Amino acid sequence: MNRASIVFASLLALILPLSLLAGRVWIVPDVTANGWLILAELRLPRAVLAIIIGAGLGAAGAAMQGYLRNPLADPGLFGIAPMAALGAVASFWLGAFIPPAFAAWSLPLLALAGAGLGMALLALIAGRTTSDAAAGAGGGIALFTLAGLMLASLAGALTALAITLAPNPFALSEIVLWLNGALTDRSWREVWLAGPLVAAGIAVLMLTARSLDALTLGEDAARSMGLNPARLLLLLVVGIGLTVGAGVAVAGIIGFVGLVVPHLVRPLTDRLPSSLIGPSALAGACLVLAADSIVRILPLVTELRLGIALSLIGAPFFLWLLLRMRKGLL
Amino acid sequence: MLSAQNLALERGGTRVVDSLSATLVPGQITAIVGPNGAGKSSLLLGLAGLLAPAQGRVTLEDAALASLHPRTRAQAIGYLPQTPDIAWDVAVESLVALGRLPWRDRGTAAVEAALAALALEPLRRRPVSQLSGGERARVLLARVLAGQPRWILADEPLAALDLAHQLSLIAHLRACARLGQGVVVVVHDLGIAMNHADRVLALKGGQLIADGPPQTALAPEVIAQGWGVSARWLGQPGAQALVAGQS
Numbered sequence: 001m002n003r004a005s006i007v008f009a010s011l012l013a014l015i016l017p018l019s020l021l022a023g024r025v026w027i028v029p030d031v032t033a034n035g036w037l038i039l040a041e042l043r044l045p046r047a048v049l050a051i052i053i054g055a056g057l058g059a060a061g062a063a064m065q066g067y068l069r070n071p072l073a074d075p076g077l078f079g080i081a082p083m084a085a086l087g088a089v090a091s092f093w094l095g096a097f098i099p100p101a102f103a104a105w106s107l108p109l110l111a112l113a114g115a116g117l118g119m120a121l122l123a124l125i126a127g128r129t130t131s132d133a134a135a136g137a138g139g140g141i142a143l144f145t146l147a148g149l150m151l152a153s154l155a156g157a158l159t160a161l162a163i164t165l166a167p168n169p170f171a172l173s174e175i176v177l178w179l180n181g182a183l184t185d186r187s188w189r190e191v192w193l194a195g196p197l198v199a200a201g202i203a204v205l206m207l208t209a210r211s212l213d214a215l216t217l218g219e220d221a222a223r224s225m226g227l228n229p230a231r232l233l234l235l236l237v238v239g240i241g242l243t244v245g246a247g248v249a250v251a252g253i254i255g256f257v258g259l260v261v262p263h264l265v266r267p268l269t270d271r272l273p274s275s276l277i278g279p280s281a282l283a284g285a286c287l288v289l290a291a292d293s294i295v296r297i298l299p300l301v302t303e304l305r306l307g308i309a310l311s312l313i314g315a316p317f318f319l320w321l322l323l324r325m326r327k328g329l330l
Numbered sequence: 331m332l333s334a335q336n337l338a339l340e341r342g343g344t345r346v347v348d349s350l351s352a353t354l355v356p357g358q359i360t361a362i363v364g365p366n367g368a369g370k371s372s373l374l375l376g377l378a379g380l381l382a383p384a385q386g387r388v389t390l391e392d393a394a395l396a397s398l399h400p401r402t403r404a405q406a407i408g409y410l411p412q413t414p415d416i417a418w419d420v421a422v423e424s425l426v427a428l429g430r431l432p433w434r435d436r437g438t439a440a441v442e443a444a445l446a447a448l449a450l451e452p453l454r455r456r457p458v459s460q461l462s463g464g465e466r467a468r469v470l471l472a473r474v475l476a477g478q479p480r481w482i483l484a485d486e487p488l489a490a491l492d493l494a495h496q497l498s499l500i501a502h503l504r505a506c507a508r509l510g511q512g513v514v515v516v517v518h519d520l521g522i523a524m525n526h527a528d529r530v531l532a533l534k535g536g537q538l539i540a541d542g543p544p545q546t547a548l549a550p551e552v553i554a555q556g557w558g559v560s561a562r563w564l565g566q567p568g569a570q571a572l573v574a575g576q577s
Contacts (some may be wrong), residue, residue, distance in 0.1 A: 069417035104536060216420065220415055223400070224379075225432050226405075273418070
């Protein structure tokens with residue numbers, strides 16, 4: 001366990017109890033009426049879900065930046081999140097056709113199906129680009145990333161289309177609200193759905209660590225050290241698909257975590273991608289848990305959406321990052 | 331032995347190396363020279379097993395490179411790309427330790443030996459962004475040495491270096507050859523090839539136009555044919571300089 005892991009694990013251990021007690025009502029167990037019930041059935045699942053989603057996004061961001069060899073990369077570049085959102089939006093449309101018994105599951109399952117479809121498309125494209133690169137056509141990583149961006153913008157356009165053609169105003173506001181991710185009113189059900197998928201995704205991303213390190217010196221040097229580009233890309237598609245897809249399925253789109261978190265972790269490590277994935281998972285968990293606790297205690301009439309809150313933090317940070325990089329400080 | 335047999339290589343559908351055969355022996359410094367676009371870097375990629383042959387094959391001790399497991403190949407052949415950019419601002423020792431990736435071990439002894447061979451111990455904790463060009467070149471070579479490959483294939487390792495650093499890097503490569511490693515370098519400076527290589531492969535338009543000891547493979551006729559320049563060598567063997575003018 002490296003220094004960054006210890007720092008962020010301790011931070012998480014500090015934030016978690018605070019997050020459980022904080023909210024519209026400050027809970028003092030044994031004193032507050034129904035205190036234990038609120039803790040066990042409302043706040044604990046929400047906190048656990050925040051940890052799961054943040055961990056997935058943090059690990060995905062670290063892996064993505066390692067793969068693209070670029071500190072400005074974000075797991076969103078693969079287009080998994082927009083594909084999952086498209087699946088979720090489809091569920092608002094298909095609501096009438098879904099048997100009532102499955103109604104509660106339709107949104108997350110369709111979102112997962114969207115993410116799965118995105119992963120399958122990416123895997124197909126990956127097969128093409130890596131074989132071209134081995135044949136000397138070049139541009140493997142850049143080409144693949146562009147393909148991911150196309151997928152993202154296509155899914156985004158289809159989602160926008162579905163919104164403008166919303167069957168009724170209620171559905172419209174539901175969709176828009178849902179797209180700005182949140183953890184409000186989530187239960188253990190979502191935890192059991194997303195937890196295993198995100199855990200599997202992080203485990204898969206861990207397998208890419210050595211290959212990502214090799215990429216530090218560029219694609220040719222990495223291949224000369226035994227990197228198998230096709231295997232790496234497949235692992236990344238599966239790992240990012242699982243972490244991001246499962247996150248979107250239960251919480252909507254939460255941006256900027258994957259971009260920002262590796263930057264918080266990097267100074268505490270030797271800066272190699274392999275040293276970043278684990279600590280970024282922990283730091284992502286801290287960030288999402290802290291942000292979700294803050295939106296919960298802000299004295300607003302309706303709770304600020306978590307996705308909006310994180311983008312509010314993330315966008316200025318991104319700008320600051322760009323300015324610092326211009327000065328060559330990174 | 332690293333051997334190309336009737337090798338043809340293509341990049342983006344264009345043939346860049348054609349019907350090339352050469353058998354390289356360890357313990358020597360082999361220089362690949364040629365005018366711009368002659369296919370030098372592509373040939374080096376092909377010899378490193380990183381560019382699949384369009385025709386013919388590359389063999390390492392009689393086994394086709396393409397049939398080797400990438401990790402087996404990586405353990406045998408170290409490849410140093412031309413001025414690689416380093417994505418992350420890691421410390422010198424972390425970067426050199428990347429050379430152990432093909433072995434999947436920490437290889438502390440090999441990493442220490444590589445740091446020592448290139449006199450990098452005082453710089454071991456320094457971030458690579460704070461290195462000079464000469465230090466950087468040494469660090470990148472140390473990364474290759476840390477993998478203890480039988481072959482070192484380097485693409486213009488001397489390009490960005492001043493005279494003193496060029497000579498010191500050549501001395502390091504010579505030390506590797508003396509220890510029995512095969513050293514293959516792409517060089518632009520024909521004087522360096524003439525004075526420091528044991529063998530020269532001269533390319534033009536993807537074809538081998540000369541192959542042999544530098545005195546013959548870099549004879550004025552070869553330079554006229556390859557570069558379209560009339561030139562002659564001055565000085566003593568081992569310390570020769572090229573005087574060239576447009577023919």
